[in-house]
Amino acid sequence: MTFATLRRASSALAAALLVCAAxxxxxxxxxxxxxxxxxxxxxxxxxxxxxxxxxxxxQTQDADGVLRIExxxxxxxxxxxxxxxxxxxxxxxxxxxxxxxxxVLSGEIKKDKPDWAPGYALRRAIExxxxxxxxxxxxxxxxxxxxxxxxxPDSRQAAFAFAAKAEALRELGKQEEAASAAxxxxxxxxxxxxxxxxxxxxxxxxxxxxxxxRGAKRRERVVxxxxxxxxxxxxxxxxxxxxxxxxxxxxxxxxxAKALKIYQEVVKDPKADDLTLAGAYxxxxxxxxxxxxxxxxxxxxxxxxxxxxxxxxxxxVAVVYKDQARFVPKAMYxxxxxxxxxxxxxxxxxxxxxxxxxxxxxxxxxxxxxxxQRR
Numbered sequence: 001m002t003f004a005t006l007r008r009a010s011s012a013l014a015a016a017l018l019v020c021a022a023x024x025x026x027x028x029x030x031x032x033x034x035x036x037x038x039x040x041x042x043x044x045x046x047x048x049x050x051x052x053x054x055x056x057x058x059q060t061q062d063a064d065g066v067l068r069i070e071x072x073x074x075x076x077x078x079x080x081x082x083x084x085x086x087x088x089x090x091x092x093x094x095x096x097x098x099x100x101x102x103x104v105l106s107g108e109i110k111k112d113k114p115d116w117a118p119g120y121a122l123r124r125a126i127e128x129x130x131x132x133x134x135x136x137x138x139x140x141x142x143x144x145x146x147x148x149x150x151x152x153p154d155s156r157q158a159a160f161a162f163a164a165k166a167e168a169l170r171e172l173g174k175q176e177e178a179a180s181a182a183x184x185x186x187x188x189x190x191x192x193x194x195x196x197x198x199x200x201x202x203x204x205x206x207x208x209x210x211x212x213x214r215g216a217k218r219r220e221r222v223v224x225x226x227x228x229x230x231x232x233x234x235x236x237x238x239x240x241x242x243x244x245x246x247x248x249x250x251x252x253x254x255x256x257a258k259a260l261k262i263y264q265e266v267v268k269d270p271k272a273d274d275l276t277l278a279g280a281y282x283x284x285x286x287x288x289x290x291x292x293x294x295x296x297x298x299x300x301x302x303x304x305x306x307x308x309x310x311x312x313x314x315x316x317v318a319v320v321y322k323d324q325a326r327f328v329p330k331a332m333y334x335x336x337x338x339x340x341x342x343x344x345x346x347x348x349x350x351x352x353x354x355x356x357x358x359x360x361x362x363x364x365x366x367x368x369x370x371x372x373q374r375r
Contacts, residue, residue: 025053029067031234031271036061040069043116043156045194063156064197064233067273071120075100075112078121085124088360090132097125098144105151119155122148126164130325134363141168149188159198162188163205167326175211182209197233200225204240219247234271241266242279249286260287278317278324282331285313289334296341304342311338329366332357336370 028036028048038050038059047060048069074082081096101121103109126144129137145165149158162185169178186202207213207221226240245262248255266272266280288310295303317324317331332353339350354370361367 026050026072027070028061029069030061030065031067032065033271040071040114040116043069043119044154045156045158045192045198046154048156062195064195066156067235067271071116075114075117077103077112078117078124081121081124085128090128094125094128094132094137094140097121097128101125101147116155119148119152119157122152123157123160126161127323127325130164130168131323131328131361132363133325133329133361133366135172136363138168138172141165142172153188153192158188159185159201163201166205166209170209175209179206179209179211182206197229197236200229200233200236201239204236204243208243215247215251215253219244222247234269235273235276238266238269238272238276238280242276242283245280245283249283256287256290259283260291263287274321275324275326278321278327281313281317281321282327285310285317285331285334285338288313289338292338293341307338307342311335311342314338325361329357329361329364332360333366333370336373340373 025037026040028038028040028050030036036050036052036059038052040048040050041058042049045063047062048066049058049060051057052059077096077100081093081100084090084093084096098121100109101118104113104118104121122144126141126148129140129144142165145161145168148155148161149165152158162181166178166181166185169175169181182202182205185205189198189202192198204222204225207218207225210218213221222240222243226237226244229237229240231237241262245259245266248259248262263280263284267277267284272280288306292303292306292310295306314331314335317327318335322328336350336353336357339346339353351374354374357364357370358367
């Protein structure tokens with residue numbers, strides 16, 4: 001197995017999963033597995049307003065049922081920003097996304113400004129800064145999230161901003177501020193009178209950032225939230241299931257077998273967003289890495305196959321969910337580690353993976369780990 005083979009396989013997988021939108025129509029992907037084609041007018045906490053070509057007037061899809069949206073036409077500066085992302089010019093992309101949002105919000109941009117675009121731009125600016133994964137960029141995530149929440153409180157992206165802010169603060173080691181951000185989201189949901197799905201999202205974020213909840217206590221709470229979400233709110237349920245799996249591989253007492261089973265259930269469920277699936281595939285890779293390492297140590301003949309499966313799980317994160325920076329650097333690092341374990345003939349692939357990680361995420365902790373492995 002070569003690195004090039006893995007890249008081709010992963011790229012083919014990405015192409016198969018990311019369906020191209022129909023010409024001149026946005027696509028709204030729903031949690032029930034269906035899609036709606038139409039021109040999105042507004043993207044709000046209450047729902048996505050769109051114009052379907054087959055119907056007169058505006059239609060609304062409740063926000064609870066929206067998995068993601070693919071926009072077929074972006075304002076010019078946002079197109080430029082997305083091209084910069086594709087070229088891995090992340091700093092330029094982040095600046096362009098933020099500049100566009102600032103231009104619209106200040107009134108300097110008077111044309112080419114769909115109602116949904118400023119929220120989209122700020123979310124993408126946040127995601128790109130997450131991808132940079134440095135201490136400075138995490139601080140930028142917090143500032144951008146605050147801007148989105150303050151300036152566009154009715155955008156569906158505001159909920160994302162609260163979670164991104166809390167996660168960035170946790171990564172920066174500011175646990176109390178992260179917990180405060182989670183509490184702020186809960187208050188925001190109550191003040192806005194938002195739906196049960198948002199209430200459950202807020203409860204889950206609070207559970208994940210509550211320093212008093214660890215191990216079995218956290219597991220008990222997230223399992224409860226998953227049960228409350230049920231089949232009605234699959235996005236929240238899937239997030240809670242990933243959080244449950246994480247509790248089995250945290251701390252000193254680990255149960256990779258139980259975690260593996262949960263991760264496998266989540267990745268088979270199409271009713272999860274990209275952030276959740278990136279976390280689930282990373283967790284799946286972690287469990288397979290542990291399993292493969294143990295099999296290798298015991299001389300088990302299935303070790304190579306397990307490690308190969310592990311690499312594909314991590315590569316899926318790096319290719320299909322490349323915007324989910326919370327997980328991508330770790331996935332790239334452990335893909336390299338798995339290559340190392342597979343033997344001398346796979347060492348070139350390991351070195352290539354470490355080099356790509358260092359090039360893409362030079363300021364991250366995982367890049368430093370990769371540098372250590374190359375010595």
